[in-house]
Each structure stands twice: as structure tokens, then as C-alpha cells.
Ligand code: PRP
């Protein structure tokens with residue numbers, strides 16, 4: 626149920642948001658480069674090509690921060706001077722899992738950082754009336770229980786799609802899960818965090834509220850349509 630009155634309660638909303646930012650396992654990225662690029666994708670005049678490029682760049686910048694705890698292992702390397710032991714990401718063990726469609730736009734940003742990561746897919750769409758998510762596809766790389774899994778979707782609105790995607794991954798055995806979204810509504814963040822307090826949630830910006838169609842305000846419109854130019 627969407628509380629449209631929330632849109633009018635700017636001050637209270639702001640206070641609530643500050644609390645959410647302090648929630649354990651929730652990380653709001655305040656880096657100026659990320660904020661600058663988010664402003665660009667909000668703009669109705671930003672065309673498909675620019676929009677897509679920017680989503681990918683934001684995903685890469687967010688990934689840089691979110692993957693801070695990737696495990697390292699020491700390997701032996703011969704430098705021009707001598708042999709040494711030096712750290713390397715011990716990860717053929719990472720999986721990026723976009724929520725279709727819009728999540729696809731973030732995949733290459735993460736792969737630019739970890740090219741050896743495997744890619745899973747979860748297909749979900751929101752029913753336009755009920756706003757509830759419906760699954761139409763799920764394929765995850767094995768062994769999923771041993772991988773660091775980064776679920777990507779630019780938008781966290783009611784939180785239904787995000788929460789259900791994480792449910793699927795857990796049902797398939799996924800344990801070490803991070804969720805990365807560019808814009809979140811407070812409602813969606815609350816739901817995802819309450820349903821899955823064990824996962825780390827990385828957010829570019831927490832917006833004001835949802836409108837009566839469960840779109841994020843001010844948001845950026847329909848992320849899938851803007852990435853793929855379908856409207
Ligand atoms: C959008 C978005 C999220 C979902 C967020 O996808 O990419 O997956 O809505 O909304 P929620 O938090 O209320 O579930 P959409 O269902 O529009 O599908 P699309 O990516 O195929 O356009």
C-alpha cells in the first residue's frame with residue numbers, strides 16, 4: 626500500500642531517511658562523481674545513449690566501493706627485479722545478477738572491475754495494477770552457494786522485485802549477497818532491509834517517496850524504457 630501523503634511530509638521524510646542511512650548493512654554512496662551522474666540520468670533531456678552509458682559508469686563507481694571486501698589471495702609474481710608474493714582477487718567466485726530488464730544496464734560496469742565474474746539473470750516484471758513482481762526467468766551460475774553475488778537493479782521502488790529476487794537466490798543456495806541500486810524509495814529500502822537484514826544494500830541516492838503509480842519521486846522515470854529506448 627503506497628502512502629502518498631508521505632510526499633507532502635518533506636521534513637519528516639528527511640529525518641526518516643537519515644535514520645535509514647544509519648541502518649546496519651545499508652550504504653548510501655555520497656561520492657560527488659556518483660551524485661553528478663545521477664543528476665544527469667534524472668534529466669528528461671538525457672537521451673538513450675547517454676543514459677545507458679551513465680548507468681554503466683555509476684554501476685562501476687558503486688562497484689568499486691561495494692567490492693571492498695572481495696577476498697584476496699597471495700600469488701607469486703616475477704617482477705623485473707625479483708620474485709615476490711603479491712595479492713590478487715581470489716575470485717573466479719563472483720556472480721553479477723541483474724534483475725531484468727533494467728538491471729542489465731549495470732552489468733558491464735561491474736564486469737569492467739571483475740571481468741572473470743559469472744552472470745546470472747532473474748526476470749521479474751511489476752504488474753502495472755498491483756505493482757507486485759512476477760517471475761518469468763531465473764538462471765544462476767553454479768556453485769551459487771560459494772559465490773559473492775551482486776544483484777543489480779537501478780530502481781528500488783516498493784522493494785517487491787528486489788526482495789523477491791533475493792528470495793530466489795537464497796532458495797537456490799546463495800548466501801553472500803549484495804544488492805546494488807542507483808535510486809531507492811524509502812519504502813523499498815525499508816522492505817528490502819526488513820525482509821533481508823543479512824544482505825548489504827548499496828544505494829546511489831534515497832529519493833523522497835513513491836507516487837500513486839509506485840514510481841519513485843523525483844526518480845528518473847522508467848529505467849528499463851530509458852535504457853532500451855522502448856518509450
Ligand atoms: C523496474 C525496476 C525494478 C522494479 C522496481 O522494473 O527495474 O526491477 O521496477 O520496482 P519495485 O521495487 O516496486 O518492485 P520493471 O518491472 O518496470 O521491469 P523492466 O526492468 O523490464 O522495465
Ligand code: URA
Nearest residue numbers: 782840841846847848
Ligand atoms: N521502476 C522504474 O523503472 N522506475 C520507478 O520509478 C519505479 C519502478
